[in-house]
Amino acid sequence: MKLRNCGNFFLGLPAFVWLLIFYALPAIVVFFIAFKPVDSNGGIGDGWTLRAIQELKDPSYPAIMWRTFWQGIVSTFVCIAVSIPICYQLARIPSVKVKNFFLLLIVVPFWTNFLIRIYAWKVFLHPDGALKHLLVWMGVIPQSTMLLYNQWAVLAVMIYTYIPFAVLPIYSVSEKFDFSLLDAAKDLGASSFYAFRKVFLPGISKGVLTAVMVVLIPAFGAYLIPDLVGGKDSHLVGDMIARRVFVDRNLPHASALSAVLMIAVFLPLVAFIWFRKIFGSKSSDDPRLQLKQQDTKQRLGSSLLFTPENGISQTQQKGEEANE
Amino acid sequence: MKFFRKNRGAAQSRFPMLITLLTLIFLYTPLVMVVIASFNASKYGGSWVGFSLIWYDKLFHHDVIWNALLNTLIIAFFSTFFSTVLGTLAALYLYRTKSKFKSIYSTLIYTPLIVPDILMGISLLMLFVLVISVCGGWVSSLLGINMHLGFTTIIIAHITFCLSYVTMVVLARLQEFDHSLIEAAQDLGASSLYIFFKVTLPIIMPGIIAGALFAFTLSIDDFVITFFVKGAGDTTLPIYIQSAMRRGTPAVINALSVIFLVLTFVFVFGTQKLLSRKKS
Numbered sequence: 001m002k003l004r005n006c007g008n009f010f011l012g013l014p015a016f017v018w019l020l021i022f023y024a025l026p027a028i029v030v031f032f033i034a035f036k037p038v039d040s041n042g043g044i045g046d047g048w049t050l051r052a053i054q055e056l057k058d059p060s061y062p063a064i065m066w067r068t069f070w071q072g073i074v075s076t077f078v079c080i081a082v083s084i085p086i087c088y089q090l091a092r093i094p095s096v097k098v099k100n101f102f103l104l105l106i107v108v109p110f111w112t113n114f115l116i117r118i119y120a121w122k123v124f125l126h127p128d129g130a131l132k133h134l135l136v137w138m139g140v141i142p143q144s145t146m147l148l149y150n151q152w153a154v155l156a157v158m159i160y161t162y163i164p165f166a167v168l169p170i171y172s173v174s175e176k177f178d179f180s181l182l183d184a185a186k187d188l189g190a191s192s193f194y195a196f197r198k199v200f201l202p203g204i205s206k207g208v209l210t211a212v213m214v215v216l217i218p219a220f221g222a223y224l225i226p227d228l229v230g231g232k233d234s235h236l237v238g239d240m241i242a243r244r245v246f247v248d249r250n251l252p253h254a255s256a257l258s259a260v261l262m263i264a265v266f267l268p269l270v271a272f273i274w275f276r277k278i279f280g281s282k283s284s285d286d287p288r289l290q291l292k293q294q295d296t297k298q299r300l301g302s303s304l305l306f307t308p309e310n311g312i313s314q315t316q317q318k319g320e321e322a323n324e
Numbered sequence: 325m326k327f328f329r330k331n332r333g334a335a336q337s338r339f340p341m342l343i344t345l346l347t348l349i350f351l352y353t354p355l356v357m358v359v360i361a362s363f364n365a366s367k368y369g370g371s372w373v374g375f376s377l378i379w380y381d382k383l384f385h386h387d388v389i390w391n392a393l394l395n396t397l398i399i400a401f402f403s404t405f406f407s408t409v410l411g412t413l414a415a416l417y418l419y420r421t422k423s424k425f426k427s428i429y430s431t432l433i434y435t436p437l438i439v440p441d442i443l444m445g446i447s448l449l450m451l452f453v454l455v456i457s458v459c460g461g462w463v464s465s466l467l468g469i470n471m472h473l474g475f476t477t478i479i480i481a482h483i484t485f486c487l488s489y490v491t492m493v494v495l496a497r498l499q500e501f502d503h504s505l506i507e508a509a510q511d512l513g514a515s516s517l518y519i520f521f522k523v524t525l526p527i528i529m530p531g532i533i534a535g536a537l538f539a540f541t542l543s544i545d546d547f548v549i550t551f552f553v554k555g556a557g558d559t560t561l562p563i564y565i566q567s568a569m570r571r572g573t574p575a576v577i578n579a580l581s582v583i584f585l586v587l588t589f590v591f592v593f594g595t596q597k598l599l600s601r602k603k604s
Contacts (some may be wrong), residue, residue: 007516012429015487019432022484028445033450044457076520084345089340102344104592109351112588115565116581120354122573123361130357160354163347192337209330213438221440223548228569238442245446245552251453258446265440298354322603 027262033246042249052252054258061240065260067151068236072219075158079166079215080208086167087207088200091174103171110164118228121157122148125229149231157225162218166211173207206276213272217265237261355585362578379579386576392564399475399550399560400543403482408536410483411490412528418491436488445552448481451475452553474555481553482543489542490535499532541591565573 034052039045086106093099109117125147135141147153177200185195186260201208221237230239237257244254351521383389414433418426436444452473460471505527509519547562555565568574 008417008421009424011413011422015414015417015491016429016432018410018487019436019484022442022448022451022480023436024432026451027443029450029454030447034453068499082343085340085343086347089344092340100596102348104596105348106351108585108592109355111541111592112355112585113562113565115545115547115562115569116352116358116584119565119569119573119577119581120358122569123358123578124354126573157581160350163351217438219439221442223440223442226564228566238440241442241446245449251450254446255450258443261440262443265443269435269438 030258030262032254032255033252034259036252038210038250038252042251044251049252051299052250052256055253056256061236064235064237064240068220068222068238071151071158071222072216073237074155075162075219076166076212076216077281078159079162079172080211082163083166083170083211084201084204086210087171087174087204088196090171091177092179106164106167106171110168114161115223117161118157118225121153121160121229125153148229149234151230151234154222154226154230154234154236158219158222161225162215165214165218169210169214170204170207173204177203209272209275213268216268220265221261237264326503358578358581359585361575362582364575364578367486371556376400379575382576383579383583389561389564389576389580392559392561395475395558396544396560396562399478399482400540402479403486403543404536404540406479407483407486407539408490408532411535411539412494412532414487415489415494418495433488433491436485437492441485441546441548442552444485445481445549448477448484448549449552460470472555474558475555477553477555478550478560481549482546485546485549486539486542489538490532493535493538494528494531497528497534501527537595 031046033049035050037045037047037049037051090099090102090106093102123129126132127146127148132147136143181199181203182195185199186192190198221238222236223242226236227239227242228236230236235243235252237260241254241257241261244250244257340506355393360372361376362379364372365378366373414429418433419431421429456471456473463469463471505523506519510521514522544560545562546560547566550563551566554560565577565580568577
């Protein structure tokens with residue numbers, strides 16, 4: 001047994017050391033460099049200074065940070081709100097062929113190069129493009145309005161690029177969801193929507209939580225999207241960091257900003273890991289978990305007996321039927 | 325529609341299907357526009373001038389793009405190889421270990437999956453800049469090696485972010501295979517090493533290949549991390565595409581996008597067919 005543990009240790013060592021050096025250590029280096037001065041070549045000077053931290057008080061930053069925050073929240077909300085009905089629909093399609101076809105259609109944008117998808121929006125919102133011509137012709141907007149290079153374009157492209165990321169984890173739990181629970185709920189007198197709310201949504205909550213993480217955290221760190229389809233008034237923290245590195249050549253300041261973003265990302269991450277610990281393990285092959293799921297079904301069933309939608313007579317009827 | 329009639333019971337809400345269709349339209353309209361634009365003879369998009377394959381022709385003869393593609397493939401090859409090896413080892417460790425260290429290890433392996441690219445890119449850049457500024461001088465005089473940002477740093481960066489994906493895929497495969505096969509082999513007296521090479525490895529090989537493919541795709545697609553850690557003159561295909569995109573919407577990129585889309589479709593359909601055949 002001891003030999004086996006030794007063997008395991010060496011198996012895991014290379015990846016661990018690699019990530020320690022090239023993932024954990026760089027994060028610490030970022031905090032470290034935030035306290036260094038800039039040198040004339042755009043590199044790092046000697047000694048220490050609080051200058052970069054003080055520069056964080058830049059008046060334009062609060063607006064940028066607020067915009068990053070609300071755009072992240074809104075994108076996440078829209079992506080989840082859209083993904084839930086989609087996954088509900090997809091998981092219910094009885095024909096496997098049709099189901100796979102739709103799934104494929106959703107997955108192809110997920111696998112398509114990120115840049116290409118942003119590019120597609122640059123074409124779509126192009127001042128000389130079909131959509132612009134259509135909107136002007138319909139009288140919705142004047143000729144002079146630019147569809148691109150503003151914060152709404154950024155938001156739209158963020159939602160566009162993140163929807164497939166939200167769909168996949170929600171779909172994988174929807175697939176495993178036992179839809180007979182919903183039929184049971186309706187038999188017990190719940191309306192479609194009530195069953196959806198009280199049975200389906202809690203059932204897929206783990207997938208939704210994962211989807212929130214997978215959209216929110218990359219959204220907070222969005223760089224390419226504001227850089228390519230945003231304008232002067234739609235900077236987000238991500239593309240500010242890039243500007244500081246490549247345009248201003250101010251690495252310590254970029255580090256300071258990155259440190260702020262790291263903290264902003266770290267908090268939801270920790271919350272997520274904590275939530276996962278509370279809601280149990282991932283593996284659904286665990287027989288103990290399967291027993292737990294059986295338990296849950298019984299508990300859900302009994303809790304539905306006491307819904308306001310039910311007449312007491314229906315409860316009595318169900319009780320009689322169950323006893324037969 | 326057939327699949328509606330099959331659903332029994334009370335009237336099914338059409339709302340989810342409506343959302344699904346609207347979302348699909350939303351997802352594909354910009355892509356369809358790019359496909360149309362790629363065949364548009366006009367250079368500036370917008371009005372349709374006439375059908376033309378000129379942009380595909382220009383793409384085919386575009387030396388800079390071919391060079392960028394070559395760089396991308398070289399980087400992807402090395403990154404895939406090393407990240408697959410490291411990732412598989414990590415997956416094996418996570419599968420077999422029962423130690424309390426497992427959760428720390430898992431956190432380290434899995435958090436790179438959701439950390440934003442820019443944080444990974446900038447932190448690696450800072451590490452490299454620091455190391456180069458501290459060690460560059462004496463390494464250069466002692467070993468004659470000039471340390472700089474370049475292919476090496478790009479490959480290191482790619483290995484770092486691909487590793488976790490490989491581990492995730494291989495571990496999933498490890499968890500779903502029948503452990504009783506191993507126990508049977510052990511009962512028959514086979515040594516651990518023999519079991520590993522003759523039983524475990526062949527069974528998880530599809531997972532390793534899937535992980536390698538995943539790593540390869542991530543590496544060729546990566547822009548942000550590559551952008552931060554590359555040297556001044558290095559170009560990969562995404563780097564080229566982005567620099568072209570900053571200047572607007574050059575028509576050649578339309579053609580390139582369509583090629584990407586077609587390849588993605590083929591890739592996704594192909595793997596789907598492969599997976600369904602393996603299952604049956």
